[in-house]
Amino acid sequence: MAIVNRIALDLAKDFIQVLALDESEHEVFNKKLRSNKVLAKLAKLKRTDDCEVTVESCGMSHHWRREIEKLGYKTVALPPRFVKAYLQGEKNDANDARAIAEAASRPNRKSVRIKSIEQQDLALMVSQRDSRRLMTIPGIGPVTAVSLLALIGDVSDFKRGRNVSEYLGLVPRQNSSGGKDRLGGITKKGNTRLRTLLVHGARSALRMAHKRNDKLSLWAQDVAKRRGNNIAAVALANKHARIIWAILTHKEDYRMAAA
The missing domain is CATH 3.30.420.40 (ATPase, nucleotide binding domain)
Incomplete structure (x- = not known):
């Protein structure tokens, strides 16, 4: 051999x-x-x-x-x-x-540092605390929170929230020609199960949006009236992905912005 x-x-x-x-x-x-x-x-x-x-x-x-x-x-x-x-x-x-x-084989590769068993135990404790933070977002439950942390890993690999949305396939597909940008449906790249969990969670949050008066809930209700519940749920899932990046980056709970 x-x-x-x-x-x-x-x-x-x-x-x-x-x-x-x-x-x-x-x-x-x-x-x-x-x-x-x-x-x-x-x-x-x-x-x-x-x-x-x-x-x-x-x-x-x-x-x-x-x-x-x-x-x-x-x-x-x-x-x-x-x-x-x-x-x-x-x-x-x-x-x-x-x-x-x-x-x-690529020169620009970025290796993840190896962790000892003790470091993994500590990371698990931190992960449980980040899970609780993610669950402060309406529509994000324990299964989605844990699945997100398992898939995304180190959030510092993403420069901004949009990169998380792209990774999960929640951004519109672009068809550019003749100097004009045309946006289609979402790309559906990335982990199908996790994207589905986020969309289902967004549907749940959308159903309860009429009981809230924060900016995000009012925005989601407006999208639903203009484009329908399905598009609104996907759009809200996209927003949630960006919020998740912010929460993990800044290590803070989600705070609803007043209208």
Whole structure:
């Protein structure tokens, strides 16, 4: 077998896609392994001294990095939104692993620092406190709050609230031609389940908006009258995504702005 110089792992609970590349960036193999077989496989590989293992940053990535580094590998974790730009072809485990490897080869990559078990415990405590903050937004419940934190991860990866909306596929699709910008439906990029949770939460907030007189509720009611409840719910979900960024960035509870 060829000598491996770089490895990309697409992490999952039961099965993990393992992509190995040689020094010429040729695929040595790209196969799915049971998660309990991955470390044994990595331990047996013929590899260069500076062989690097790259994963997407997620809740389980810190554990895997700690275990892999015990085998003598260097590890890197990349933000999911950075990796997504390099996905080619249909989304599947093999192509996801290729996207991770491609993203890792870029000079502008931004690696997420590995956390110890103690740091993860502290982050969990902070996460529970950020969850409570998100739940101060009308329409955001515990499931949505926890799902948001799990997917978004480090909010500092997003420069502004609109970037969160874009990541979740809640911004209008643009069709520009002849100097004119035409806005269509939302892009629907990103995590479908999380986008659905946000829209359903926005529908709930919209149903109760007539009982409030803050600026956001009045705005949502106006959109509903002009464009209908469906468009208003999506528009409100878009607003919520931006508010979520602000809350996580400034570490404050949501405060309704008076009309």
